[in-house]
Amino acid sequence: MQGKQQLLSVEGLSVEFHTRDGVVSAVRDVSFSLERGETLAILGESGSGKSVSASAIMGLIDIPPGRITAGRATFDGIELLGATLATQQSINGRRIAMIFQDPLSALNPVYTVGWQIAETFRIHGVEVGDTRTEAIRLLNRVGIPDAENRVDYYPHQFSGGQRQRIMIAMAIALKPDLIIADEPTTALDVTIQAQILRLLKDLQQEGGMGLLLITHDLSVVAEVADRVVVMQSGEIVETGMVRDVFGRPQHPYTQRLLNSIPGRRGFTERPAESREILLEVRDLVKDFGGFRALQGIDMALRKGQTLGIVGESGSGKSTLARTIMGIEKPTSGQVLYRGREMSSLSKAETFAMRSKIQVVFQDPTASLNPYMTIAQIISEPWAIHKGSVAKAEWPDRIADLLTKVGLKPEFARRYPHQFSGGQRQRIAIARALALSPEIILCDEAVSALDVSIQAQVIDLLKKLREEMGLSYIFIAHDLPVVRDFCDEVIVMQKGRIVEQGRTAQLFDAPREAYTQELMKASPLLDSLLQPQALVG
Numbered sequence: 001m002q003g004k005q006q007l008l009s010v011e012g013l014s015v016e017f018h019t020r021d022g023v024v025s026a027v028r029d030v031s032f033s034l035e036r037g038e039t040l041a042i043l044g045e046s047g048s049g050k051s052v053s054a055s056a057i058m059g060l061i062d063i064p065p066g067r068i069t070a071g072r073a074t075f076d077g078i079e080l081l082g083a084t085l086a087t088q089q090s091i092n093g094r095r096i097a098m099i100f101q102d103p104l105s106a107l108n109p110v111y112t113v114g115w116q117i118a119e120t121f122r123i124h125g126v127e128v129g130d131t132r133t134e135a136i137r138l139l140n141r142v143g144i145p146d147a148e149n150r151v152d153y154y155p156h157q158f159s160g161g162q163r164q165r166i167m168i169a170m171a172i173a174l175k176p177d178l179i180i181a182d183e184p185t186t187a188l189d190v191t192i193q194a195q196i197l198r199l200l201k202d203l204q205q206e207g208g209m210g211l212l213l214i215t216h217d218l219s220v221v222a223e224v225a226d227r228v229v230v231m232q233s234g235e236i237v238e239t240g241m242v243r244d245v246f247g248r249p250q251h252p253y254t255q256r257l258l259n260s261i262p263g264r265r266g267f268t269e270r271p272a273e274s275r276e277i278l279l280e281v282r283d284l285v286k287d288f289g290g291f292r293a294l295q296g297i298d299m300a301l302r303k304g305q306t307l308g309i310v311g312e313s314g315s316g317k318s319t320l321a322r323t324i325m326g327i328e329k330p331t332s333g334q335v336l337y338r339g340r341e342m343s344s345l346s347k348a349e350t351f352a353m354r355s356k357i358q359v360v361f362q363d364p365t366a367s368l369n370p371y372m373t374i375a376q377i378i379s380e381p382w383a384i385h386k387g388s389v390a391k392a393e394w395p396d397r398i399a400d401l402l403t404k405v406g407l408k409p410e411f412a413r414r415y416p417h418q419f420s421g422g423q424r425q426r427i428a429i430a431r432a433l434a435l436s437p438e439i440i441l442c443d444e445a446v447s448a449l450d451v452s453i454q455a456q457v458i459d460l461l462k463k464l465r466e467e468m469g470l471s472y473i474f475i476a477h478d479l480p481v482v483r484d485f486c487d488e489v490i491v492m493q494k495g496r497i498v499e500q501g502r503t504a505q506l507f508d509a510p511r512e513a514y515t516q517e518l519m520k521a522s523p524l525l526d527s528l529l530q531p532q533a534l535v536g
Contacts (some may be wrong), residue, residue, distance in 0.1 A: 007178055007210040008057070013071035013081075015052050018064060019418070021410070026052045026233045030071070034178070037204050039211040041221040041242070043257070044231035046422030046451040050214045053100065053231075054079065054180045058098055059088050076177065084118040094124045097171040097319040101183040101421045102365050103163035107155040113139070113166050114151035120173045138169040143195050146313065160362045160444070161188045161313030161477070169197060172203060178210045179203075183421065185220055185533075189312045189477035190521040197224050216422065216450030218261060219480075219522075222246060230254050244329030260455040262480040268338065274303040277339075278439060278471055279324070279337075284333035286323055286495075293319040295495040297333070304465065308503065310479065310518065316495040317475045318362065321443045324473070325359055326350075355385050358437040362444035364424035368416040372426055374402070375412035381434045388435055401430040404460055406453045422449045429457060433464070441473045446481060458485050479522040483507050491515045 007107050015027040027049040034040045042050045053473050055061050057073050057080055075096065078087065092098075100106045108116060113511055117138055118131035122164045128134045139147035142165040144158075148339060153161055165182065171179055179200070185193040201224060203209050213225060221228055221242060230238040230253065240253040279301040286294040294316050301307050322328045324335055326342060334422040337340050337353055339440065345353060345370040353518065358381075361367045378398050382389040399409035405426040416424055425445065432440055440461075446454045459533045461489070464470050476482050483491060488507050491514065510516050 006033055007036045007038075007076060008212070009072075009074045010053070010057065010418075011072045011074075011075065013053060013056060013068060015049075016068050016069055020413075026066075026234050027056070030231070030234075031238055032213055032229050032236070032239065034210045036177070036208040036210055038203075038227070039204070039213060039225045041213040041225035041228045042231060043215060043218070043221055043228055045216065045452055046420040047233075048229055048231040049234040051182050051420065052234075054098070054182055054212065054214055058092055058096065058180065059083065060098075074252065078173070079391050087122070093120065093176075094126075095176055096178045096180065097174070097176040099164075099167050099171045099179065099181040099184045102363070103167045104155065104363055106167055106366055109155055112152050113158070117151075117166070117173060120170055124174060126174060134173075135169075137193070138173055139166070141172075141199065142166070142169045143148075143192050144169075153192060154213045155428045159313040159318060160364045161192060162189055165196065166389065168199075172199075175207055176209065177207075178212065180212045180214070182214045184213070185215075185217065189310075189315075190326070190479060190518060191312055193477075194521045199383065200224065200360075216454075218451055220435075235239060240380055250275070257450075257452055258308055260452040260457070262451075262458070262478070262484040268445070274305075274469075276303040277301070278303050278337065279321075279473075280334075280336045280339075282334040282336070283322065284320070284323060284335065285331045286319055286328060287331045293495050294323065295519065297495075297497060299490060299497070299500075301471050301473060303471055304469050304485045305488065306465065306474055308482040308489040309475045309492060310477065310482055310489060311492035312518075313477075314494075315492040317492055318443055319495075320492070321359070321441055321473070321475055325357070332503065355435045356438040358432040358435060358439070359441040360428050360443065360445040362447065363376055364421065364428045365416070370416055370426055372415070373412065374398075374414055374416070377416070377427060377429050378402075378412075378434055381431065385435060389436070394425070401433055404433070405430045406456050412422065415486065422453060425449060426453065426457065436468065437470070439471045439473065441475075444476045444477065445474075447476065447478060454481065461485070462483050479507075479518065491518070 011031045013027055013030040017024045017026055032040065042053065044050050056068055056090060068081055071081065075091065114132055114135040117135040121128050121131055125195055132297055136147045136151050144150055144162060144165055158166065168184060171463055178521050185196060190198060197220065200211055204211060215221060225242050227240065228242050229236055232253045238245055238254045245254060247256065249258055277300050280296050281299045284294050284297040297320060311317050319328065323330050342419065378401055379394050382394065398412050402409050402411055407423065429445060449457060461472065474486055486503050488501065489503050490497055493514050499506065499515045510519055
């Protein structure tokens with residue numbers, strides 16, 4: 001990095017929050033720097049202080065309850081902490097842009113995405129000629145299909161991964177000097193993730209942009225970062241060049257993160273599942289207006305089986321999940337549970353069936369009621385399905401479920417907004433486990449989790465599968481996790497199943513060109529951990 005100009009300097013940053021349980025020190029004495037054209041990754045578990053550090057730099061911490069107690073943050077010679085509103089407005093969005101972790105919360109639901117991208121130019125007084133044409137160009141650049149028409153769509157009409165791409169389009173619109181990317185690829189499938197990472201690197205080469213990457217995804221760090229800062233419990237525990245930290249980790253916490261990578265403990269071939277079919281889909285078709293989202297889907301889930309479903313955003317994975325759950329009605333075809341078509345069940349039978357099939361959605365912010373405590377959220381299924389768990393047992397069961405998904409029992413008194421994105425997803429998983437279901441449908445259920453908690457949750461799901469004979473439909477874009485967890489995999493593209501087979505066979509020898517491209521786009525992180533592979 002010799003000869004490059006320092007763009008951002010953070011020195012001795014400390015941030016605390018005042019809560020009903022006392023003062024929480026979220027960030028303690030954090031210092032790092034970033035040069036023009038450099039990519040610095042801040043890596044750590046959910047709750048380690050990564051996002052709080054970035055929010056402090058951008059002036060986005062709510063004060064109160066938050067308070068910056070010490071430190072400095074200098075951007076291109078300008079002091080950011082305590083800057084006037086006019087200074088913040090001249091920098092935020094135009095010179096420093098932020099890509100947030102949760103695009104659904106960051107996008108306005110009542111305006112089209114094209115209008116919101118154009119608003120970026122209007123707010124900052126930037127003349128670009130036809131803002132609609134520029135919005136289409138940006139949508140095309142981040143990989144939104146049919147951008148000329150979809151520029152007039154609203155956020156709810158896009159998948160989770162597509163909404164994240166729209167956020168990235170807004171962030172790069174004004175070609176900022178610095179992008180702070182908070183988990184920018186969490187919701188993206190591997191091919192679009194690779195495309196976005198290439199795009200960010202291209203922008204750096206064009207204008208010397210600095211990139212501060214906040215992530216729990218070690219493969220992303222290995223792919224694009226020059227240096228890495230590892231945080232634990234609000235403090236920096238290790239820092240250095242990526243090849244050095246990943247190749248020769250010094251701190252026990254860093255070593256634990258690297259050891260949690262899916263597959264590093266070896267892949268095991270499970271014995272064949274029971275022949276008993278729990279759930280079957282026959283020639284399923286789903287239309288939205290003139291668009292066919294599902295085209296003749298056939299699949300079966302057996303008792304004790306974990307069936308993985310992979311494919312790019314917009315391939316129909318989540319639509320299939322929503323149709324199986326009865327949230328969407330099929331245009332034609334059948335969904336059968338234990339041989340009975342779900343649409344033929346009585347109200348009482350449907351209600352009973354709901355306790356046997358639970359779901360963990362992709363977006364925990366949308367699925368957790370912000371007005372309910374965590375205890376109320378987890379116990380809600382017991383209140384609905386009366387008699388499933390005696391009320392006197394609720395506190396102990398809640399504590400046990402929180403512990404199983406890697407959270408503290410005392411968190412039961414808090415509300416969803418008091419948790420990071422990864423922590424909220426763990427709460428959603430705890431709720432899904434509450435009724436001891438027969439089938440759990442996981443729609444990107446671990447995509448927001450850091451690797452160590454991801455490994456913990458996957459181990460938990462494996463244990464429950466063996467102990468209780470649980471079956472899983474596991475929708476994911478993280479192929480190493482799918483390979484580690486699933487017995488059989490379905491590959492979807494444009495609403496169709498293009499390939500299906502046993503996991504080891506499909507990963508080792510994919511037949512279809514589309515499957516082969518998915519495999520190529522997924523970083524082989526185990527090889528990236530070798531220092532020689534990271535050079536250059």
